[in-house]
Amino acid sequence: MAGAVQNVNFSKALPMNGGHGLYSYSKNSTYQKKVIVAVKDLITEAIAEKLDICVLSSSNTICISDMGCSVGPNTFVAVQNIVEAVLNKYQSQGHDHSRLPEFQVFLNDHALNDFNTLFKSLPPNRNYYVAGMPGSFHGRLFPNDSLHIVHTSYALNWLSQVPKEVEDVSSPAWNKGRIYYSSAGDQTVKAFADQFAEDLDCFLHARAQEVVRGGLIILMVPGRLDTSPHTRVVSNISYDILGSCLMDMAKMGIISEEKVDSFNIPIYFSSPQEVEATVERNGYFNLERLECLPLEKSQDTIPQKARAVSYHIRAGLEYLLKEHFGHEILDELFDSFNKKLEKSEVFQLGLTYSLLAFLKRKET
Amino acid sequence: MAGAVQNVNFSKALPMNGGHGLYSYSKNSTYQKKVIVAVKDLITEAIAEKLDICVLSSSNTICISDMGCSVGPNTFVAVQNIVEAVLNKYQSQGHDHSRLPEFQVFLNDHALNDFNTLFKSLPPNRNYYVAGMPGSFHGRLFPNDSLHIVHTSYALNWLSQVPKEVEDVSSPAWNKGRIYYSSAGDQTVKAFADQFAEDLDCFLHARAQEVVRGGLIILMVPGRLDTSPHTRVVSNISYDILGSCLMDMAKMGIISEEKVDSFNIPIYFSSPQEVEATVERNGYFNLERLECLPLEKSQDTIPQKARAVSYHIRAGLEYLLKEHFGHEILDELFDSFNKKLEKSEVFQLGLTYSLLAFLKRKET
Numbered sequence: 001m002a003g004a005v006q007n008v009n010f011s012k013a014l015p016m017n018g019g020h021g022l023y024s025y026s027k028n029s030t031y032q033k034k035v036i037v038a039v040k041d042l043i044t045e046a047i048a049e050k051l052d053i054c055v056l057s058s059s060n061t062i063c064i065s066d067m068g069c070s071v072g073p074n075t076f077v078a079v080q081n082i083v084e085a086v087l088n089k090y091q092s093q094g095h096d097h098s099r100l101p102e103f104q105v106f107l108n109d110h111a112l113n114d115f116n117t118l119f120k121s122l123p124p125n126r127n128y129y130v131a132g133m134p135g136s137f138h139g140r141l142f143p144n145d146s147l148h149i150v151h152t153s154y155a156l157n158w159l160s161q162v163p164k165e166v167e168d169v170s171s172p173a174w175n176k177g178r179i180y181y182s183s184a185g186d187q188t189v190k191a192f193a194d195q196f197a198e199d200l201d202c203f204l205h206a207r208a209q210e211v212v213r214g215g216l217i218i219l220m221v222p223g224r225l226d227t228s229p230h231t232r233v234v235s236n237i238s239y240d241i242l243g244s245c246l247m248d249m250a251k252m253g254i255i256s257e258e259k260v261d262s263f264n265i266p267i268y269f270s271s272p273q274e275v276e277a278t279v280e281r282n283g284y285f286n287l288e289r290l291e292c293l294p295l296e297k298s299q300d301t302i303p304q305k306a307r308a309v310s311y312h313i314r315a316g317l318e319y320l321l322k323e324h325f326g327h328e329i330l331d332e333l334f335d336s337f338n339k340k341l342e343k344s345e346v347f348q349l350g351l352t353y354s355l356l357a358f359l360k361r362k363e364t
Numbered sequence: 365m366a367g368a369v370q371n372v373n374f375s376k377a378l379p380m381n382g383g384h385g386l387y388s389y390s391k392n393s394t395y396q397k398k399v400i401v402a403v404k405d406l407i408t409e410a411i412a413e414k415l416d417i418c419v420l421s422s423s424n425t426i427c428i429s430d431m432g433c434s435v436g437p438n439t440f441v442a443v444q445n446i447v448e449a450v451l452n453k454y455q456s457q458g459h460d461h462s463r464l465p466e467f468q469v470f471l472n473d474h475a476l477n478d479f480n481t482l483f484k485s486l487p488p489n490r491n492y493y494v495a496g497m498p499g500s501f502h503g504r505l506f507p508n509d510s511l512h513i514v515h516t517s518y519a520l521n522w523l524s525q526v527p528k529e530v531e532d533v534s535s536p537a538w539n540k541g542r543i544y545y546s547s548a549g550d551q552t553v554k555a556f557a558d559q560f561a562e563d564l565d566c567f568l569h570a571r572a573q574e575v576v577r578g579g580l581i582i583l584m585v586p587g588r589l590d591t592s593p594h595t596r597v598v599s600n601i602s603y604d605i606l607g608s609c610l611m612d613m614a615k616m617g618i619i620s621e622e623k624v625d626s627f628n629i630p631i632y633f634s635s636p637q638e639v640e641a642t643v644e645r646n647g648y649f650n651l652e653r654l655e656c657l658p659l660e661k662s663q664d665t666i667p668q669k670a671r672a673v674s675y676h677i678r679a680g681l682e683y684l685l686k687e688h689f690g691h692e693i694l695d696e697l698f699d700s701f702n703k704k705l706e707k708s709e710v711f712q713l714g715l716t717y718s719l720l721a722f723l724k725r726k727e728t
Contacts, residue, residue, distance in 0.1 A: 009506055059507070059508075059509060060508070060512070061507040061508070061510060096428060102507040103507075104506070104510070106495060111483040111484055111486065112484070114480060115479045115480055115483060115496060116478060116479055116480045119479060119496075119498040120476070122423060122475065122498065129504075129506055129507055130496075130497075130498075131470060131495040131496060131497045132479060132483075132495060132496040132497075132498065133494075133495045133496075134483040134486065134496065140493075141426075142468070142493055142571075143423075143425040143466040143467075143468050143492065144423075144424070144425070146423070146425060146468070191399050201666060203637060268467040268639055276462070289604075
């Protein structure tokens with residue numbers, strides 16, 4: 001290995017809220033859980049069809065990594081689905097019990113992630129060995145050819161940074177008066193789209209060294225149809241509403257307008273075409289399957305939905321908001337956010353899709 | 365893999381103090397660091413002589429685990445020494461730069477260990493990939509044949525539990541009026557010695573499955589000469605003094621005497637003969653070398669030494685003491701402990717040794 005393993009300053013660490021409190025990620029990620037449960041059958045099918053047992057480890061250990069695992073508990077559901085799918089595949093091919101593989105699972109997230117909470121909630125009767133892997137998945141994390149299956153769910157939508165030009169007053173992409181790209185001008189939207197493509201390319205480039213030939217990446221991100229505009233996505237509308245709440249506070253003199261101008265949420269909702277184009281340009285993986293899956297309609301009332309979205313977004317963004325605006329504004333901000341959500345038409349008009357992609361490491 | 369990976373309830377988790385505060389382990393483990401630095405040359409020599417490059421990974425990745433790593437920083441020093449020693453060995457055998465191996469390092473400790481602090485202080489320019497491995501090293505942590513070198517320093521002296529008979533009022537080993545074994549009756553001492561042997565056997569049994577044939581365990585524990593009694597060891601004398609401080613508090617009515625009777629420190633200081641006998645009985649490893657190394661004399665004054673010992677012991681025992689007696693007594697306890705240490709003859713009469721053992725996994 002030539003010199004230092006470089007996994008520093010690849011991307012800004014954006015930890016979800018740790019612990020198990022009211023606004024913790026562990027208590028406010030049921031939406032992401034629904035998505036993971038919904039795709040279980042698709043994952044089982046893909047592993048049955050696409051994963052060649054002969055490419056698996058000669059040492060009889062299957063190495064799996066969930067990248068962007070946060071603090072649980074969803075990561076354990078995802079991992080269990082994959083382990084079961086691989087075991088099913090072995091059994092369906094007539095391998096007897098004594099010849100089943102062992103599983104070593106690496107739960108990855110930024111070094112600032114609350115791994116203490118994650119480790120305290122490891123499932124006690126798990127049928128795999130588990131390690132925590134701190135570091136940015138935009139850079140190298142593992143030795144060459146050491147992983148068989150990579151899973152990443154609702155993590156690559158987080159950008160490694162706010163695109164530089166969006167924060168540059170002299171740039172046409174400067175995002176004045178907003179904290180998000182979706183209702184901004186074309187230049188701003190393009191800056192976010194380019195950052196997403198660049199980040200996904202970095203991710204695939206690092207994984208190309210780490211995943212064995214024939215190994216799989218199961219990649220899931222919240223996204224949108226190729227034909228639907230950014231402004232129709234539920235989360236995007238919500239982020240815009242959150243931005244308008246911050247602008248309200250600026251107008252009331254609680255925070256400065258410059259503070260709002262200089263804050264941007266580093267998230268992007270991609271479309272199938274965008275993911276496909278990046279995978280092809282990257283060149284290391286075959287795109288075996290790409291689905292754009294609508295989320296099942298919820299039976300919750302509008303106030304219930306508003307509250308869930310508000311808590312969910314707080315669990316994800318509190319760290320960034322606190323860092324930029326100070327913690328004093330948080331309760332008031334999310335209170336007004338909740339009210340605006342209830343009055344808005346986001347739940348009638350907005351669309352929610354997940355993109356699910358299966359990539360296979362090329363043989364050459 | 366047949367069913368669940370069993371790593372639960374193997375041993376009581378005894379986390380060192382986390383974070384970087386006054387009584388944190390990270391700030392009060394310079395003694396352990398001295399030991400690690402002192403044995404660097406011995407480790408380099410052992411790796412050069414005992415490790416066969418041909419038994420190393422066919423995939424060109426060397427897997428190393430430091431077991432009982434706590435929160436740093438000593439674990440990073442130990443790991444770097446080992447990585448450099450292996451690289452030296454490769455280079456001395458004429459391997460050119462492009463054929464040097466990659467290193468994957470697993471830092472292990474109980475799931476209650478403060479991994480967040482550990483991960484935040486990872487060396488930025490490390491030349492190895494690193495993961496955290498939560499769980500008890502008395503049980504299985506890794507897949508079969510997946511490790512090449514295991515290092516454990518000042519961790520196996522912590523017992524998996526207080527021997528049951530020591531806490532049993534009806535047993536001749538009951539440890540009334542004391543919190544430690546070293547000046548207790550023979551039955552109590554034997555109970556601790558047996559627990560140490562049983563724990564070491566569990567450790568070796570688990571490692572025997574995980575370490576490849578020809579792989580190495582570098583095992584270091586604080587210990588004593590075969591010829592020196594338990595009551596001559598600096599740490600043992602100190603624990604007895606701590607016990608006497610607790611008894612003083614019981615006599616003053618601050619805590620109850622029953623509370624003291626039912627508290628025992630789960631630590632044991634072994635001798636070379638004891639380690640050798642357990643390794644032989646276990647049968648999976650050859651004992652390649654076993655040293656009993658005296659600690660270099662410190663030039664510190666008695667008050668400096670007393671303060672260092674007091675802080676050091678607080679960093680290691682605070683969790684247990686707090687759990688049993690409540691946090692209210694801690695400052696007063698360690699204040700009187702510090703004073704008694706200064707007045708005692710521990711630093712004139714006490715001995716301090718480390719046992720360093722190199723074990724090699726047998727071929728069959």
